[in-house]
Amino acid sequence: MRVLVVEDERLIADGIAEWLRRESFAVDMTYDGEAALDRLYANDYDVVVLDRDLPRVHGDEVCRRIVAARSRSRVLMLTAAGGLRDRVAGLSLGADDYLPKPFAFVELSARVHALTRRSRPAAPPVLERAGVRLDPARGEVHRDGRPISLGNxxxxxxxxxxxxxGAAVSAEELLERVWDEHIDPFTNVVRVTIMKLCRKLGEPPIVFTVQEKGYRIP
Structure with a gap:
């Protein structure tokens, strides 16, 4: 799941990015509205965490353009103005959610998790298949009732x-959704990560390679 953080206060932006990365999100960052539009043109994001008061291009205009492009990206708008009128104004621009500053990172990540479920076809809050149970909000994985410790x-x-x-997911799709924009597109990091994942999930294997299509859990 990939997130773009757009916030001109760098300490806040860095804090949000660090927190979301701990929650296993792939996070890109930028500090002004013009750069945000460039990133949105080049990449596909599940959620955009968007400060309203941005330099160069205002956050309101960034939100308008996301909506006008019919992007599937969901917008969580941040602002220091937390009054009812400001919240209504932000939502009327097309933002999917609104969070006034100051905020707790745990609440922000909960809202991002909720928005990722809306950015794609509906998925249950807890994912289960082949004896594996994964709770994204809690960051927990179990296989046949046994807890599994995984890296982000x-x-x-x-x-x-x-x-x-059950469908195959290609290595290219995994790079797009799991790693940020700095990843080398020719890296073998997906294969290495799949190998580590399979080793931790144990026997019998449940992740299979599909020739020329990617990886799947049948």
């Missing part, structure tokens, strides 16, 4: 495979 990327890859409901 392994957790995110498993989430994507479970969301596919």
């Amino acid at each position: 990327r392994e957790f995110a890859v498993l989430t994507e495979l479970l969301r596919a409901e």
Whole structure:
């Protein structure tokens, strides 16, 4: 699941990004509205965490353009103005949710999790398949009742495979959804992560390679 954080206060932006990465999101960052539009043109995001008061291009205009483009990206708008009129104004622009500053990171991540479920076809809050149970909000994975400890990327890859409901997910799709824009597109990181994931999930294997299509959990 991929998130774009657009916030001109760098300490806040860095804090949001660090927190969301701990929650196994792939996070890109930018600090002004013009750069945000460039990123949105180049990449596909599940959620945009968007500060309203941005330099160069105002956050309101960024939100308008996201909506006008009929993007599937969901917008969580942030602002220091938390009055009712401001919240209504933000939502009327097409934002999907609105969070006034100051906020708790735990609440922000809960709202991002909720929006990711709306950015794609509906998925249950807890994903289950082949004896694996994954709770994205709690960051927990069990196989046949046994807890499994996964790294952030392994957790995110498993989430994507479970969301596919038996269909194959290509390495290119996993790179797009799980890693940020700095990843080398020619890297073998997906294969290595799949190998680590399979080792931690144990026997019998449940993740299979589909020739020329990717990986799947049948």
